[in-house]
Every structure is written in C-alpha cells, then in structure tokens.
Amino acid sequence: MKEIILQEFQEKHTNYKHFCDKTINLIGDLLQQNKIIIHNLSGRVKDNQSLAKKIDKKIDKYTSINDITDIIGIRIITHLESEVDIIEKLMRDEFKIDEENSIDKRELSNDQFGYRSLHLVISLNNTRDTLTEYASYKDFKCEIQIRSILQHAWAEIEHDLGYKGKIQIPDQYKRDFNRLSALLETADKEFDRLKKELSTYENNVSNLIISEPQNVGINKASLEKFNLDNEILIEARNFLANKMQWKYIESVGSDRIIPRFAYFKMRTIKDINDSLIENKDLFFKFLDVFTEGFHYSEIAINIIIYYFQHFLAAISEDEDYINGYLHYEDTIGGEPEEFIEKIKEAKNKV
Structure with a gap:
C-alpha cells in the first residue's frame, strides 16, 4: 500500500503544487479584502521522503493518498494571538472544514507546555469548486496552521533543540521549559491587551483633546x-x-x-x-x-x-x-x- 500511495503522490505532485500556490494566493486575497494584516503566509508540498516516513509511522491508518490530509501545508503567522481566532472564522466562512482531522493545539492543561497552534484541514467550498480555475482541485485538501509570532518562535526553538513535548524533556529541565512557555504565553496575552487599550485610547483621544x-x-x-x-x-x-x-x-x-x-x-x-x-x-x-x-x-x-x-x-x-x-x-x-x-x-x- 505504501508504494501505491507514493506512486499516486508522484503522479499528482504537479497538481498538489498548483493547488498549494492557488490556495496561498486565495488566502492572501481574502486576508487583504478583509484588511487583516499578518506577519507571514507560506506553504509547501511534502517531499517524497517526508511522506514515506509519515506512512511508515501510521501504516495501518492510510489506505489511500486521500487519507493523508497534510500533503499540502500552509502556515499563517499572525502578529497577535487574538488574530488567530479572526482568521479561523474567515477560513470557516470561505472553505469546507474537515472537523475530524482539524485540531486546536492551543489549549494546554495546567501541567503542560509546548507547541501551540490551530490546525484546520480545508477544501474548496461548493461555490468555489465549480469555478473553472478550481474545478480540478475539488477533492484536494490541505492543512492550515495558524499561530502567532510568539507561538511560532516556541515551535522553531523547540524544533531546534530537538525536544518535542513534556515527555521528551529531561526532568531537571522541565521547570525551565515551563517558565519559558509561561513567559511567551504571557507576552502574547499582554500584547493583545495593549492593542485593545491602544485602540480604546485612539477612539477616545478626540474627546480627551476637547475636554483635557x-x-x-x-x-x-x-x-x-x-x-x-x-x-x-x-x-x-x-x-x-x-x-x-x-x-x-x-x-x-x-x-x-x-x-x-x-x-x-x-x-x-x-x-x-x-x-x-x-x-x-x-x-x-x-x-x-x-x-x-x-x-x-x-x-x-x-x-x-x-x-x-x-x-x-x-x-x-x-x-x-x-x-x-x-x-x-x-x-x-x-x-x-x-x-x-x-x-x-x-x-x-x-
């Protein structure tokens, strides 16, 4: 089965690449139309080696290439944590969401720390997949990861250190990881608070200029x-x-x-x-x-x-x-x- 999936992947690779590019451009246009400013928008198609490793890890799960929902991956990095929710709503309004394979990794229990990101598996909605330019991608899916700059920073540093999640961390370093995770989460929330307060100030400053x-x-x-x-x-x-x-x-x-x-x-x-x-x-x-x-x-x-x-x-x-x-x-x-x-x-x- 692995060989069949990899063969089909090779045959569809060009289409995957085109769908990735079109989806990035579409999301970019949607963000611009809704005046949502982000830090970065990027995407990729898995390479053959990465796909082979993924199949090996879950050999019993995948019976066809359509079972693998992250062959195409798109990453949206926001400036603030609250903007993740805004973009999530936009994605839900504009695409079909595969709820079964989507996951919100932002919510951690009190004794957890580590990677925080929203993963949505999307496909074209019924309106868009009838358009000529999208019709050939009707059955394609891709995974969108949405996270803030600070959540992204944690993910990149965690990856560089070579430790993913609490289980892999040596006990003597878990407290340090907890502290750093709390700092980044606090910073995210503080930036959000500051933005709201600055917005309130900007809305009230005309009255303040008149009154005091x-x-x-x-x-x-x-x-x-x-x-x-x-x-x-x-x-x-x-x-x-x-x-x-x-x-x-x-x-x-x-x-x-x-x-x-x-x-x-x-x-x-x-x-x-x-x-x-x-x-x-x-x-x-x-x-x-x-x-x-x-x-x-x-x-x-x-x-x-x-x-x-x-x-x-x-x-x-x-x-x-x-x-x-x-x-x-x-x-x-x-x-x-x-x-x-x-x-x-x-x-x-x-």
Whole structure:
C-alpha cells in the first residue's frame, strides 16, 4: 500500500503544487479584502521522503493518498494571538472544514507546555469548486496552521533543540521549559491587551483633546486626531489647497515630526493649540510666503504641522536656534538665513 500511495503522490505532485500556490494566493486575497494584516503566509508540498516516513509511522491508518490530509501545508503567522481566532472564522466562512482531522493545539492543561497552534484541514467550498480555475482541485485538501509570532518562535526553538513535548524533556529541565512557555504565553496575552487599550485610547483621544488637552501628550494618535480636527489647521490646509491646488493624501513622517516638538518645549496638545491661537495671523502669512514657488500635485495632510514647526523656529530670528532645529534628531533641508528671511517677509506682509 505504501508504494501505491507514493506512486499516486508522484503522479499528482504537479497538481498538489498548483493547488498549494492557488490556495496561498486565495488566502492572501481574502486576508487583504478583509484588511487583516499578518506577519507571514507560506506553504509547501511534502517531499517524497517526508511522506514515506509519515506512512511508515501510521501504516495501518492510510489506505489511500486521500487519507493523508497534510500533503499540502500552509502556515499563517499572525502578529497577535487574538488574530488567530479572526482568521479561523474567515477560513470557516470561505472553505469546507474537515472537523475530524482539524485540531486546536492551543489549549494546554495546567501541567503542560509546548507547541501551540490551530490546525484546520480545508477544501474548496461548493461555490468555489465549480469555478473553472478550481474545478480540478475539488477533492484536494490541505492543512492550515495558524499561530502567532510568539507561538511560532516556541515551535522553531523547540524544533531546534530537538525536544518535542513534556515527555521528551529531561526532568531537571522541565521547570525551565515551563517558565519559558509561561513567559511567551504571557507576552502574547499582554500584547493583545495593549492593542485593545491602544485602540480604546485612539477612539477616545478626540474627546480627551476637547475636554483635557493639557493632559494629552503629543503622540501619533493624538497628533493625527488634532491635525484632522483642529479648526486652525483645517483653515490652513484649505488656504494652501486653494492657493496651490494641492490634493492632500495620508499623513507621512510623523515619526520625525513628533520628537521635534520637544525642541520647542511643547509636551501636550494644549501647548500646540495655544501657540496656534497666539500666532495664527503671522503663521498664515508665513505659510503664504514660505510656500511661494512650491509645485506639488499631492502632499501629506499633516504638512501644515511640519510647516508650523518651521514657523516656530523662524520666529526666533536666531540663526543658532534655527540651526539647532534643523539638526535636531535628524537633518531638515534649508538654511537659517532662509527661515529668517521668510519670517521677516511675513511680518512685513499686509
């Protein structure tokens, strides 16, 4: 029987490879359509030697090649443990699931440690297997392993060490394995908790900016919300859009913009807002002068904040101070003399 199965495997190997590639592409498209970002998606078809070893281990179980459900293997590595459940639902919605051969290896008893992963054996659903491009793969199955980065790290290190599961571990090292397993599991859960709390913060930050801006630090979430909602910044964007015929696109370079507020001793959203209110008239004149001759069809929607930092440096009319700003953390294009010239021109503008 082994020889018959291996012979059939050789005859179908090309089809297995094509089905593996098509399934990877299909899953990739489904993830993208559902806006699910993962760490990695990969797949493989078992080689002849691996298949032969598998048959030898369970010689009484396999009577045909169709009994072997992991000839094709696809691995989805998520960033967070909670995303495994999200992808599981997607797979169940889009494929047939062989429940008998699927297994959830994430749930371990209190005295267990080791490999944790969700294994789903899938095949094409009734809608998809009638399509011309999939019809020849109607009876094919593949095993999808879904796990987080940290679960994957454990699996890779465990494999490298050559010990799989509690039974194989020498007694004097079991405590060490337990501790490491607990650390990775805790880290997975903590990353999930942090993501949820950050999401809650991002959803609430607009209200916090309105109610207590003095307590809202300058960070990516708060600055993006402030940039989109602040009336002065909206007015400034409209002013330049009308003047320059600019089309605004998504924010870029916030990692460079955020740290530079420290140069101006600004720590909170209120600090930025108060300065905008105090300097609005002169800032708009500076924008008018500073952007003269600029030619862009598209520009980042947070560009006004970037120009406001230029303005804060320029109003000092101090070459050393402006130079310090231009070289604070990273180098910005421009010369101190140019900034001083532009602010003086703005001040003289009627």
